[in-house]
Structure formats: C-alpha cells, structure tokens
Amino acid sequence: MTSLRRWRLSHLSLYRRLMVWLLCPLALLVAIMLVQAWLASREAADRAFDRLLDAASLSIAEQVRWQQSRLWMDLPPSALEMLATDAEERVFYALYDAQGHFVTGNRSLPSLPTENDIQMNYGDVTSQDMPLRLGVLRARLEGWDRSDRFEVRVAQTREGRQALANQLFLASFVNILIIAGLAVVVVLLSARFALEPLTRLRRAIRQRNPRTLSPLELALPLELAELRQALNELLARMRRVRANQERFIGDASHQLKTPLAGLSTRAELALRQSDPAAWHEALATMHGTATKTARLAGQLLSLTRLNNPEATPTKQAVDLTALARRCVREAFSRHHRRGIDLGVEVPEHAVMVSANDWQLEEALNNLIENASIYGASQVTVQVTDAPARLTVTDDGPGIPESQRLLMLRPFHRGQETGDGSGLGLAIVDSIARAHDIRLSLQAAHPDHPERPGLCIALTFSSDASSNA
Structure with a gap:
C-alpha cells in the first residue's frame, strides 16, 4: 500500500503535488481550530452559566435562618428565575447542614469534594440518570448567638449551556x-x-527545434536557473557527442571508401586483362582487401555496440584463465601461418572476475590482432591473480610514451605501416571504461628502454574480483 501511494504521488503533476503538501496541513490546521473552537465554546458557556449558579446560590444562602432549633429558609422566586432560559432547562436546589443532612429542597443532590476551602465549587454530576451542572456554596450563619455551617446546592440541566455552546461554536x-x-x-x-516560470521553461523547451542544441537563454528564478544550467550542460555534452559522432562517421566513411574504391579499381583493371595469371593476382589482392574491409566493418559494429549503454548485457562471472586459453587456441593457427609465435601463460587455478564475456573476448582478440598487425613476431598472453590482470606483451616496435593516449582515439594510427584501421585500442578502451578496468600501456622491458616491445595490461578492480 505504501509503494502504491508513493507511485500515485510520483505521477501527480507538480501543481497537484504542491496542492497536496499545502492543503493537507491547512486542512489539519482547520480541524484543530474547529476542535479548539468547540472546546472554547463549551468552556465559555459553562463560565457564563456558572456565574448564574453562583448568583442563585448566594441569593438562596442569604435567606437561610435558624428557626425552631433548625436551619430553615424562605426561597425567593427570583433565585431560580435567574437560571431560567429559552431552553427550558430544569433547576434543582437543596439545603444541607454541617453534618451533610438534607434540610430542604426540591431534590437531594450529591456533594462535591472540598478543594482548599474554596467557597464555591462547580462540577458535572449525574442524578437519577440526568446529567447536571452542580454548584455547591459553603457558608455559615452570621449572628451573635449562632455560627453554624451549611451548604447550598443548586443544579441545572445542560440544555441552555448546550444551546449557548452551539451558538458560539457556529x-x-x-x-x-x-x-x-x-x-x-x-x-x-x-x-x-510560483509555477509560472516553470511553465515558461516548458514552453521554451517545447518550441525549440529538435536539431538545435544551443543553450537556453531564459530569465528564471534561482531554483529554475540551476535547472536551466543543468539543461545547458546536458546540451553542451550532446553537442560534443554529436560532433564526435559526425567525426566518427566521417572517419568511418573515409576508411570504408578507400578499400571499396580499391576493390572497384582492381576489378576494372582485371576485366581488361586476358591473362589468367593477372586475374589470379587481382583476385588475391581483392580477397585481401575484402578481408581487411570485413574486419574494419566488424570493428565499427563492435565500437557502435560498446557506445550504446542500453545494449550492454548484464555482467556475470568470467574465468580469465579459460578466456585467455580459448582466445589463444582460436587465433593460434592463423598467427602461426604468419610466422608469429603466440603463447599463453596462465595459473593453474581459475581467476574469476565480474564482467561481460563477449566484451572481454573482443578486447583480448583486438590486442592480439593489433600486436600481430604492427610487426610483432612474438605475442604472449598472461593472466595473473591478486589483483586480477590480463596482459598482452609483444616484441614489436612499441608506441612512444607521448603517443600512447592518442592511440586510444578511433582511427588514430601511430605508424602508417601495417594493415590496422586504428580501431583496436579504441575498442579495448571502451570495454575497459565500461567495466571500470584500468588500461595501461607501457614498454615491454621498462628496465631496458633500448629493447622494443609493448605491454598492454587490463587490471580489474577489487570489487570486480570479489563480486565474481
């Protein structure tokens, strides 16, 4: 029920949410004020009628006399008439002596507890199943020969009080x-x-051209100005992303246009020849160009998939030892035909990490292929534990330290020799960032700078290893 209520509140408009949070406390405050008004009305009605009880009790007490060895009084009609109202409530009185014995009256009435010798007490009582408001006056006869105490008890039904309380409350x-x-x-x-600036901001956003990524220029209050700034920062990032995409598309078009144009030219030249040997040579060249173009298209597809976070599968436990062995086994025969010594050094036990299997395999295949394309004769894949690390070391020409960060950009090639497209390390870098893996490029023999070679390491974080 709580989650459903939160869901309903979250789907309300901002104006309705604001009304809920403002009007609910206001309704609670009104309810409290009404309760307080009702209690105050009853208290005011009781105070007014208690004064009448006080006056009636004093009027009766003035008529109390000592007659024929006992208390007696001659009740004046005005004493009870002052308690009569339009509500036609009933009035009762009684006289009691010092010992609490009933002397006279139209009904016996209960007593009230004495509180610090207060002369007049008031209380709500019930007599013969009838709720009454009772006033008790404690007095004494004042004379030269007697000084006896007595009590005058006057009670009244609550109709008049209730009517007055209702009028005051109304x-x-x-x-x-x-x-x-x-x-x-x-x-x-x-x-x-207060929400009018938000409406202006909404209209300004709706009226913008979808192709426009220029900053929003709109005068807004401080809180919405921060939102406008956040939107402008988002638009700036989108401009950079679009610029990168346009540059990537231009580079990709150029990279694909060149081999396709070569294929077309080579085929046209071959058609002009009649020598089967020339045809064979042209077909071999076209096959190599087609293979290179297919690999380039595959790398472009991989880079596109990696740059789409919504298409990234969920991570799972991956054994780096098994992954390295599988990749080396699949690439061994192809590299052996090229005269490249491809080997693997892995521990006997499994090295588990939390990652995406096909992406790690793609990264390792690109590292192995890059090393073989750019002049390496020996490539070694290593897996180490604590921390988990995947390393590819080769004896190729290496990459100067000043060029290593540039090599992570798409289509950037450190040298013109080789058949690389400049996408391999960019793909590896994208995979590393997606997995929070530290990618490092360094010399294969840092203690001997004169020796050629490159070492590329993928170091996994401790969280990736512990969650596997």
Whole structure:
C-alpha cells in the first residue's frame, strides 16, 4: 500500500503535488481550530452559566435562618428565575447542614469534594440518570448567638449551556470557514504564480527545434536557473557527442571508401586483362582487401555496440584463465601461418572476475590482432591473480610514451605501416571504461628502454574480483 501511494504521488503533476503538501496541513490546521473552537465554546458557556449558579446560590444562602432549633429558609422566586432560559432547562436546589443532612429542597443532590476551602465549587454530576451542572456554596450563619455551617446546592440541566455552546461554536465555525476559504484561494493563486516560470521553461523547451542544441537563454528564478544550467550542460555534452559522432562517421566513411574504391579499381583493371595469371593476382589482392574491409566493418559494429549503454548485457562471472586459453587456441593457427609465435601463460587455478564475456573476448582478440598487425613476431598472453590482470606483451616496435593516449582515439594510427584501421585500442578502451578496468600501456622491458616491445595490461578492480 505504501509503494502504491508513493507511485500515485510520483505521477501527480507538480501543481497537484504542491496542492497536496499545502492543503493537507491547512486542512489539519482547520480541524484543530474547529476542535479548539468547540472546546472554547463549551468552556465559555459553562463560565457564563456558572456565574448564574453562583448568583442563585448566594441569593438562596442569604435567606437561610435558624428557626425552631433548625436551619430553615424562605426561597425567593427570583433565585431560580435567574437560571431560567429559552431552553427550558430544569433547576434543582437543596439545603444541607454541617453534618451533610438534607434540610430542604426540591431534590437531594450529591456533594462535591472540598478543594482548599474554596467557597464555591462547580462540577458535572449525574442524578437519577440526568446529567447536571452542580454548584455547591459553603457558608455559615452570621449572628451573635449562632455560627453554624451549611451548604447550598443548586443544579441545572445542560440544555441552555448546550444551546449557548452551539451558538458560539457556529459563529466560530463560520469565521474559520471564511478564513480557510480565503487561505485556499491564496494558496491556489500563489502556487499558480510560483509555477509560472516553470511553465515558461516548458514552453521554451517545447518550441525549440529538435536539431538545435544551443543553450537556453531564459530569465528564471534561482531554483529554475540551476535547472536551466543543468539543461545547458546536458546540451553542451550532446553537442560534443554529436560532433564526435559526425567525426566518427566521417572517419568511418573515409576508411570504408578507400578499400571499396580499391576493390572497384582492381576489378576494372582485371576485366581488361586476358591473362589468367593477372586475374589470379587481382583476385588475391581483392580477397585481401575484402578481408581487411570485413574486419574494419566488424570493428565499427563492435565500437557502435560498446557506445550504446542500453545494449550492454548484464555482467556475470568470467574465468580469465579459460578466456585467455580459448582466445589463444582460436587465433593460434592463423598467427602461426604468419610466422608469429603466440603463447599463453596462465595459473593453474581459475581467476574469476565480474564482467561481460563477449566484451572481454573482443578486447583480448583486438590486442592480439593489433600486436600481430604492427610487426610483432612474438605475442604472449598472461593472466595473473591478486589483483586480477590480463596482459598482452609483444616484441614489436612499441608506441612512444607521448603517443600512447592518442592511440586510444578511433582511427588514430601511430605508424602508417601495417594493415590496422586504428580501431583496436579504441575498442579495448571502451570495454575497459565500461567495466571500470584500468588500461595501461607501457614498454615491454621498462628496465631496458633500448629493447622494443609493448605491454598492454587490463587490471580489474577489487570489487570486480570479489563480486565474481
């Protein structure tokens, strides 16, 4: 139920969410004010009628006399008439002596506990299943010969009090409703005016040309200005991405145009020949060009897949030892025909990492192919543990230190010799960044700079090894 409620709130418009968070506390405040008004109305009604009970009790107490060896009183009609209202409530009185014995009255009434010798006490009681408001006046006869204590108890039903409390509460209720209505109107208008800059921002975004990535220029409040700045930063990144894509497409078109043009030219020249040997030579050249073009197309496809994060499969446990052996086994015969010594050095136990299997295989195949294309006669694939590391070392010409970062850019080639397209290391770099792998390029023999060779290492993080 909680998640469903959060889902419903999250799908409300910002204006409705603002109304919910403003009007709910306002409704709670109105409810509290109404409860307080009701309690205050009852208290005010009790205070007003208690004063009448006090006056009636004093009027009765003034008529108490000592007559024929006992207390007696002559009840004046005005004493009870002052308690009569339009609600026609019933009034009861009683006189009790100092010992609590009933002397006279129209009903026996209960007593109230004495509190610090207070002369007049009030309380809510029930007499014969009838709720009453009782006032008890404690007094004494004042005379030269007697000073006896007595109690005058006067009670009244609650109809008049309830009617007065309802009238007071109704007046407060109307006032609170008027104030609450004005507050709701103010909140609605304030929210509309407060969200107006957001509406202008929405309109400005909707009216923009989809091809336009220029910054938004719109005067906004501080909070929305930060959102505008974030949008402008996103647009700037999109401009850079589009520029990179356009450059990549241009480079890819150039890379594909050259071998395709060569194929067309070679085929045209072969058609003009009648010698089968010339045809054979042309077909061999065209086969090599087609193979190179197919490999270039495959690398372009791989680079495109790697640059699409939505198409990246979920990582899983991969054994680097088994991966290295499989890649070397599949590439061994092809490299052996070229005269390249391809070997593998791996531990006996499995080296597990959390990664994507086909992407790691693609990276290792590109490293092996790059080493063989650019003049290496010996290529060694190594796997080490603690930390997990995949290394490809060759004895080729290597890469100058100043050129190593540039070699990670697509279509950048450090030398014009060889059949490489300049995409191999770019693909490896994309795979490394996707897996949070540290890619390092260094000399194969750092202690002997005069010896040729290159060592490319993929070092996995401790999290990738522990999660495998």
